[in-house]
Amino acid sequence: MDRKSDQRKLTCRAAKSDGSPCSVRVREGSxxxxxxxxxxxxxxxxxxxxxxxxxxxxxxxxxxxxxAAETVSDLIPLLVATINQVRRGELAPNAGTTICNLANSLIKALEVRDLRRLHDMEQSFPESETKDGLFDPNAEQGS
Ligand SMILES: [Zn+2]
Incomplete structure (x- = not known):
């Protein structure tokens, strides 16, 4: 009797709408x-x-x-948590798919933002510095 109730503790005690027992794992004590x-x-x-x-x-x-994600790396914990929530049945797979799609859009938006920042930084350099680049082909010939 006891071993059976011990096994029951690991999964939800409710029945699903079709009458079959819910198989979602529960934390100890719930x-x-x-x-x-x-x-x-x-x-x-x-x-x-x-x-x-x-x-x-x-x-x-x-x-x-x-x-909130300020960088692409900030998405890692969200994606790992989402993967585990879907695996445990805490989050419906279609919600996991939506989060994945939104994360991809966010990655693209963050990349565009970072490229724009880089571009703006390059534009803010004085023009003389950008012309005297390391690979100026006229540097050797001129002297
Ligand atoms: Zn349940």
């Missing part, structure tokens, strides 16, 4: 996954309303921390 936790029901409904996806949860909780 009986339900995020999507079936009665204490999180209100939060979940708010997240679903925001996502507009009916009864299928695919959004993070409404109070999930804001994500």
């Amino acid at each position: 009986d339900f996954c995020f999507f079936h936790n009665p204490a999180k029901a209100k939060e979940l409904r708010a997240a679903q309303a925001l996502g507009g996806r009916g009864n299928r949860a695919s959004s993070l909780p409404i109070d999930a921390p804001e994500f």
